[in-house]
Amino acid sequence: EDQVTQSPEALRLQEGESSSLNCSYTVSGLRGLFWYRQDPGKGPEFLFTLYSAGEEKEKERLKATLTKKESFLHITAPKPEDSATYLCAVQAARAAGNKLTFGGGTRVLVKP
Amino acid sequence: DADVTQTPRNRITKTGKRIMLECSQTKGHDRMYWYRQDPGLGLRLIYYSFDVKDINKGEISDGYSVSRQAQAKFSLSLESAIPNQTALYFCATGGGASDEQFFGPGTRLTVL
Numbered sequence: 001e002d003q004v005t006q007s008p009e010a011l012r013l014q015e016g017e018s019s020s021l022n023c024s025y026t027v028s029g030l031r032g033l034f035w036y037r038q039d040p041g042k043g044p045e046f047l048f049t050l051y052s053a054g055e056e057k058e059k060e061r062l063k064a065t066l067t068k069k070e071s072f073l074h075i076t077a078p079k080p081e082d083s084a085t086y087l088c089a090v091q092a093a094r095a096a097g098n099k100l101t102f103g104g105g106t107r108v109l110v111k112p
Numbered sequence: 113d114a115d116v117t118q119t120p121r122n123r124i125t126k127t128g129k130r131i132m133l134e135c136s137q138t139k140g141h142d143r144m145y146w147y148r149q150d151p152g153l154g155l156r157l158i159y160y161s162f163d164v165k166d167i168n169k170g171e172i173s174d175g176y177s178v179s180r181q182a183q184a185k186f187s188l189s190l191e192s193a194i195p196n197q198t199a200l201y202f203c204a205t206g207g208g209a210s211d212e213q214f215f216g217p218g219t220r221l222t223v224l
Contacts, residue, residue, distance in 0.1 A: 004154075032211045034213075036215075041218070042217055042218065043116075043202050043204075043215035043216050043218050044155070044202070044215045046212050046213075087155070091211060096168065097143065097145075097160040097168055098143060098211060098213075099157055099170070100155075102154035102155040102156075103154055104152050104154045105154060
Protein backbone atom coordinates (compact mmCIF):
# COMPACT_ATOMS: atom_id res chain seq x y z
CA GLU A 1 0.00 0.00 0.00
CA ASP A 2 1.31 3.43 -0.96
CA GLN A 3 2.00 5.72 1.99
CA VAL A 4 3.00 9.36 2.37
CA THR A 5 4.11 10.97 5.64
CA GLN A 6 4.74 14.69 5.94
CA SER A 7 6.68 16.41 8.71
CA PRO A 8 6.44 18.55 10.64
CA GLU A 9 2.66 18.84 10.98
CA ALA A 10 3.00 22.56 11.63
CA LEU A 11 5.78 25.11 11.21
CA ARG A 12 5.98 28.67 12.48
CA LEU A 13 8.56 30.88 10.79
CA GLN A 14 9.63 34.46 11.03
CA GLU A 15 9.63 36.34 7.77
CA GLY A 16 12.96 35.66 6.07
CA GLU A 17 13.66 32.50 8.09
CA SER A 18 14.31 29.72 5.56
CA SER A 19 13.21 26.16 6.31
CA SER A 20 12.38 22.80 4.74
CA LEU A 21 9.34 20.54 4.74
CA ASN A 22 9.73 16.78 4.46
CA CYS A 23 7.66 14.26 2.56
CA SER A 24 8.60 10.60 3.07
CA TYR A 25 6.97 8.02 0.85
CA THR A 26 6.70 4.34 0.09
CA VAL A 27 5.23 3.41 -3.26
CA SER A 28 5.32 0.44 -5.57
CA GLY A 29 7.16 2.14 -8.41
CA LEU A 30 7.01 5.92 -8.41
CA ARG A 31 5.49 7.59 -11.43
CA GLY A 32 5.49 11.09 -9.95
CA LEU A 33 5.57 13.09 -6.74
CA PHE A 34 3.41 16.19 -6.49
CA TRP A 35 3.42 19.26 -4.27
CA TYR A 36 0.32 21.35 -3.74
CA ARG A 37 -0.40 24.49 -1.75
CA GLN A 38 -3.76 24.85 0.02
CA ASP A 39 -5.08 28.08 1.49
CA PRO A 40 -7.87 27.99 4.11
CA GLY A 41 -11.27 27.43 2.52
CA LYS A 42 -9.80 26.71 -0.92
CA GLY A 43 -8.87 23.73 -3.00
CA PRO A 44 -5.28 22.54 -3.40
CA GLU A 45 -3.27 24.50 -5.96
CA PHE A 46 -0.71 22.60 -8.01
CA LEU A 47 2.94 23.60 -7.50
CA PHE A 48 5.35 20.95 -8.83
CA THR A 49 5.71 17.47 -10.24
CA LEU A 50 8.96 15.54 -9.74
CA TYR A 51 9.59 12.31 -11.61
CA SER A 52 13.05 11.02 -10.76
CA ALA A 53 15.60 11.10 -7.95
CA GLY A 54 17.86 14.11 -8.19
CA GLU A 55 15.27 16.25 -9.93
CA GLU A 56 14.69 19.77 -8.63
CA LYS A 57 12.08 22.39 -9.49
CA GLU A 58 11.77 26.00 -8.39
CA LYS A 59 9.04 28.58 -8.25
CA GLU A 60 9.71 31.93 -6.61
CA ARG A 61 10.80 31.16 -3.02
CA LEU A 62 9.97 27.45 -3.26
CA LYS A 63 12.26 24.65 -4.37
CA ALA A 64 11.29 20.99 -4.43
CA THR A 65 13.80 18.14 -4.49
CA LEU A 66 13.39 14.38 -4.76
CA THR A 67 15.31 11.33 -3.58
CA LYS A 68 14.30 7.68 -3.77
CA LYS A 69 12.61 7.83 -0.37
CA GLU A 70 11.64 11.44 0.26
CA SER A 71 11.06 14.88 -1.10
CA PHE A 72 11.82 18.24 0.42
CA LEU A 73 10.11 21.54 -0.14
CA HIS A 74 12.55 24.32 0.70
CA ILE A 75 11.14 27.74 1.46
CA THR A 76 13.78 30.44 1.09
CA ALA A 77 13.32 33.79 2.84
CA PRO A 78 9.58 33.24 3.27
CA LYS A 79 7.04 36.03 3.29
CA PRO A 80 3.69 36.08 5.13
CA GLU A 81 1.92 35.28 1.85
CA ASP A 82 3.70 31.91 1.86
CA SER A 83 1.53 30.91 4.83
CA ALA A 84 -0.54 27.90 3.75
CA THR A 85 -0.80 24.14 4.10
CA TYR A 86 1.57 22.31 1.77
CA LEU A 87 0.47 18.90 0.57
CA CYS A 88 2.61 16.14 -0.90
CA ALA A 89 1.19 13.30 -3.00
CA VAL A 90 2.59 10.31 -4.89
CA GLN A 91 1.37 8.53 -7.97
CA ALA A 92 2.37 4.92 -8.46
CA ALA A 93 3.48 3.75 -11.85
CA ARG A 94 0.50 1.41 -12.04
CA ALA A 95 -1.98 3.64 -10.25
CA ALA A 96 -5.46 2.98 -11.54
CA GLY A 97 -6.98 6.19 -12.80
CA ASN A 98 -3.73 8.07 -12.15
CA LYS A 99 -4.72 7.96 -8.49
CA LEU A 100 -2.85 10.23 -6.06
CA THR A 101 -2.04 9.24 -2.48
CA PHE A 102 -1.74 12.30 -0.24
CA GLY A 103 0.08 12.99 3.00
CA GLY A 104 -1.53 14.85 5.87
CA GLY A 105 0.10 18.17 5.00
CA THR A 106 2.33 20.69 6.75
CA ARG A 107 0.72 23.92 7.97
CA VAL A 108 3.14 26.80 7.54
CA LEU A 109 2.66 30.14 9.27
CA VAL A 110 5.05 32.96 8.39
CA LYS A 111 4.96 35.88 10.79
CA PRO A 112 6.06 39.37 9.73
CA ASP B 113 -13.92 32.19 -14.47
CA ALA B 114 -12.79 29.17 -12.46
CA ASP B 115 -11.89 26.06 -14.45
CA VAL B 116 -13.40 23.69 -11.88
CA THR B 117 -16.53 24.73 -10.01
CA GLN B 118 -18.41 23.02 -7.21
CA THR B 119 -21.89 23.57 -5.85
CA PRO B 120 -22.93 24.10 -3.17
CA ARG B 121 -19.94 25.56 -1.36
CA ASN B 122 -21.44 24.90 2.05
CA ARG B 123 -24.22 22.56 3.12
CA ILE B 124 -25.68 21.59 6.45
CA THR B 125 -28.01 18.61 6.47
CA LYS B 126 -29.49 16.06 8.82
CA THR B 127 -28.78 12.38 9.27
CA GLY B 128 -30.65 10.24 6.74
CA LYS B 129 -31.08 12.95 4.10
CA ARG B 130 -30.00 12.49 0.50
CA ILE B 131 -27.40 14.99 -0.66
CA MET B 132 -25.92 15.70 -4.07
CA LEU B 133 -22.72 17.64 -4.65
CA GLU B 134 -22.03 18.85 -8.16
CA CYS B 135 -18.85 19.52 -10.10
CA SER B 136 -18.37 21.17 -13.47
CA GLN B 137 -15.18 21.82 -15.43
CA THR B 138 -14.20 23.84 -18.44
CA LYS B 139 -10.70 22.40 -18.78
CA GLY B 140 -11.76 19.78 -21.32
CA HIS B 141 -10.25 17.04 -19.17
CA ASP B 142 -11.44 13.46 -19.46
CA ARG B 143 -10.59 12.31 -15.93
CA MET B 144 -12.59 13.53 -12.94
CA TYR B 145 -12.23 12.68 -9.27
CA TRP B 146 -14.01 13.10 -5.94
CA TYR B 147 -11.98 13.35 -2.74
CA ARG B 148 -12.83 14.02 0.85
CA GLN B 149 -10.52 15.83 3.27
CA ASP B 150 -10.54 15.33 7.01
CA PRO B 151 -8.21 17.06 9.48
CA GLY B 152 -4.95 15.11 9.79
CA LEU B 153 -6.00 12.46 7.27
CA GLY B 154 -5.21 14.25 4.06
CA LEU B 155 -7.24 13.81 0.89
CA ARG B 156 -8.76 10.40 0.22
CA LEU B 157 -10.20 9.25 -3.09
CA ILE B 158 -13.91 8.38 -3.18
CA TYR B 159 -14.59 7.78 -6.89
CA TYR B 160 -13.00 8.54 -10.21
CA SER B 161 -14.12 8.52 -13.83
CA PHE B 162 -12.29 8.32 -17.14
CA ASP B 163 -15.33 9.26 -19.19
CA VAL B 164 -19.11 9.12 -19.13
CA LYS B 165 -19.18 5.34 -19.34
CA ASP B 166 -16.28 4.63 -16.99
CA ILE B 167 -16.81 4.95 -13.22
CA ASN B 168 -14.47 3.47 -10.65
CA LYS B 169 -14.45 3.16 -6.87
CA GLY B 170 -11.69 4.76 -4.86
CA GLU B 171 -10.48 3.78 -1.42
CA ILE B 172 -13.52 5.04 0.54
CA SER B 173 -16.56 4.62 -1.72
CA ASP B 174 -18.94 3.04 0.82
CA GLY B 175 -21.94 5.28 1.44
CA TYR B 176 -21.36 7.30 -1.74
CA SER B 177 -22.43 7.08 -5.37
CA VAL B 178 -21.52 9.15 -8.43
CA SER B 179 -22.88 10.08 -11.83
CA ARG B 180 -20.93 11.36 -14.83
CA GLN B 181 -23.64 13.18 -16.75
CA ALA B 182 -21.29 14.58 -19.38
CA GLN B 183 -17.57 14.96 -19.91
CA ALA B 184 -17.72 18.23 -18.00
CA LYS B 185 -20.00 17.18 -15.12
CA PHE B 186 -19.46 14.74 -12.27
CA SER B 187 -21.77 14.59 -9.27
CA LEU B 188 -21.38 12.89 -5.91
CA SER B 189 -24.37 11.64 -3.91
CA LEU B 190 -24.78 10.61 -0.33
CA GLU B 191 -27.88 8.44 -0.36
CA SER B 192 -28.44 8.60 3.39
CA ALA B 193 -26.06 11.01 5.06
CA ILE B 194 -24.47 10.14 8.40
CA PRO B 195 -22.46 12.39 10.77
CA ASN B 196 -19.09 10.80 9.96
CA GLN B 197 -19.51 12.02 6.39
CA THR B 198 -18.99 15.55 7.69
CA ALA B 199 -15.92 16.72 5.77
CA LEU B 200 -14.57 18.89 2.99
CA TYR B 201 -15.28 17.45 -0.44
CA PHE B 202 -13.16 18.27 -3.47
CA CYS B 203 -13.63 17.59 -7.12
CA ALA B 204 -10.53 17.36 -9.31
CA THR B 205 -9.79 16.91 -13.00
CA GLY B 206 -6.91 15.55 -15.01
CA GLY B 207 -6.32 15.04 -18.68
CA GLY B 208 -4.10 14.36 -21.64
CA ALA B 209 -0.48 13.50 -21.06
CA SER B 210 -0.35 15.56 -17.89
CA ASP B 211 -0.29 13.71 -14.57
CA GLU B 212 -1.36 16.67 -12.48
CA GLN B 213 -4.83 17.00 -11.01
CA PHE B 214 -6.58 20.35 -10.69
CA PHE B 215 -8.94 20.92 -7.83
CA GLY B 216 -12.17 22.81 -7.36
CA PRO B 217 -12.82 25.14 -4.41
CA GLY B 218 -14.47 22.45 -2.30
CA THR B 219 -17.78 21.87 -0.55
CA ARG B 220 -17.96 21.97 3.23
CA LEU B 221 -20.59 19.40 4.25
CA THR B 222 -21.92 19.11 7.79
CA VAL B 223 -24.22 16.23 8.72
CA LEU B 224 -26.03 16.74 12.00
